[in-house]
Amino acid sequence: MTPITEQDGVWRLDGVDLHALADAVGTPTYVYSSATIRARIAELQQAVRGLDARICYAVKANPNLAVLALMAHAGLGADIVSGGELQRALRAGIPAQRIVFSGVGKTEAEIVAAVEAGIWRFNIESRDELHLLCRVSSRLGTLVNAALRLNPDVDARTHAKISTGRAQNKFGVDRDEAWRCFADAAECAYVRLDGLHMHIGSQIVELDPFREALGHVAGFRKELDAAGYPVRSIDVGGGLGVRYALHAPAPVPVQDYADAIRSAFADFDGTLVLEPGRWLVADAGILLTRVIRVKPGAERPFLILDAGMNDLLRPALYDAWHGIVPLHAREASTRRYDVVGPVCESSDTFAVDRDLPMCGAGDLVAILGAGAYGASMASTYNSRPLPAEVLVDAGCHAVVRERQTVEAMLAGEAARGPGIEPAP
Incomplete structure (x- = not known):
């Protein structure tokens, strides 16, 4: 509180x-309390200590430049969902190399701006978006890194309007479409599709939905590796809930959340990406x-x-x-x-x-x-x-x-x- x-x-x-x-x-x-934000950042950094992990703050939660500057000062990156958030993150001092671009509706102009800024990674949400990224990167002659958002069809048991990991939600792709995306990307010289992404919702106060979704992604990563599509990064999204009311259920302890990630990817030697937003601010x-x-x-x-x-x-x-x-x-x-x-x-x-x-x-x-x-x-x-x-x-x-x-x-x-x- x-x-x-x-x-x-x-x-x-x-x-x-x-x-x-x-x-x-x-x-x-x-x-806004600076001390509270810094304490939350430190708690999460401690929880993931020992992992090859990048923490990319979800700018949509609170995009104020001063709040973003606190994140930048602590070494965090940014998870953005628009061209405007890209400009905010850069202006606040977050390096482009620590920015990931998510969202189902990226426009060509936004993709061009992000490629020219040199962001670290795109989180692709559809086959059509992948093809657009291929055209833009080829035209600009710039190699870009991308991850594919997998929709694991997991019920986050949160409010329906902030649940994003069910098959009926607009986010991500199913496994069949994912295979097609990786095959298509192999034909694009300027897009390196070597990552997976998931995000099942917001204000999640139970650990089981996280475990289930992480298990889906971990299993699919192994299938991709076996098929010759190496995965070098896995973005586990965000969604950690907070306790808005004393009578509400206690939220997931951040250490338990980090341990679930450790367990799911114990045999993965790539980079893990976390996208906390609400929990930090x-x-x-x-x-x-x-x-x-x-x-x-x-x-x-x-x-x-x-x-x-x-x-x-x-x-x-x-x-x-x-x-x-x-x-x-x-x-x-x-x-x-x-x-x-x-x-x-x-x-x-x-x-x-x-x-x-x-x-x-x-x-x-x-x-x-x-x-x-x-x-x-x-x-x-x-x-x-x-x-x-x-x-x-x-x-x-x-x-x-x-x-x-x-x-x-x-x-x-x-x-x-x-x-x-x-x-x-």
Whole structure:
């Protein structure tokens, strides 16, 4: 859980007074703990010690440049899924030689940019994509490394919308198509298809789905080797879950996860790639928000916050549970609330029938576990500007993304068109 502390009525994250921070920066604001991110990185690096392993942070979880710079400083690479994420990773100081490019919908322009940047490896998701990579690399005269994403048809036992390893999901290829891909790649002089990739989903809190999927990939690797297609790297994806609620099941210990990888590939002498995202950053972040008002309701009062589903989409999209902590020191009885935002959607709801200390207008509230898939999924729905983002460390803070202004939000739009005169 996010390491907020309280002493004598002062709430802090990494030594930074959150009330003072909210007064200075405003709300809603994402706040990320550098210490928590560094601790998670170190824990994972220790767990895979002794393996030929590369840790490539899944940029989609939190693409803020300062967060990426923390990853770069710790020696991590990046797992990207778009041309924009490629530019973010490079700008943050992650070397191209530590970048892998995943995703089912890579465009030709994105592939060209990644080849020209000199990224380490493409994770291929279809035969058509392989052929496109062959054409691009041949035209550029550049040898590229690639891995093929195998869909092992394994139920990750996570939310349906973040499950990616079943046969009905859009990701990866089955074994029959995989054989065709390796045969095709042998005819392409500029693509070296010598890797396998898997990723069965996100927020996985059981070890058995990992073991099952790793077993599928390990077995297929041996078949490929026997058929004359040597495999030099295996990307085991990401998906390690976190504990969003104390009443939720405990997540997989990272050492157990690493040991499962060791066991599955004990006889593999190539490079292993891990793509953690959520596990590294989710618990490091909070969303600071203020109560606008308390509105009576038919069943319970509504605690209306100045953060909405445009700022933190996960509860509306996945019915995701996040801890909610009012940051006031006064002794008060509790009350059950529906915690909602100001967006004009009934799905703009953070919690239903949540027991919280009594709150009033102006009270500061922290939504926990917001470091992953929070700001990265934010939008300007209802013409609400994007929130600020702040990095805290040892009592200091830095605004690492300014709060978007309405003027910036409107930039690029024009009040004109066919038959419409420009606004005065």
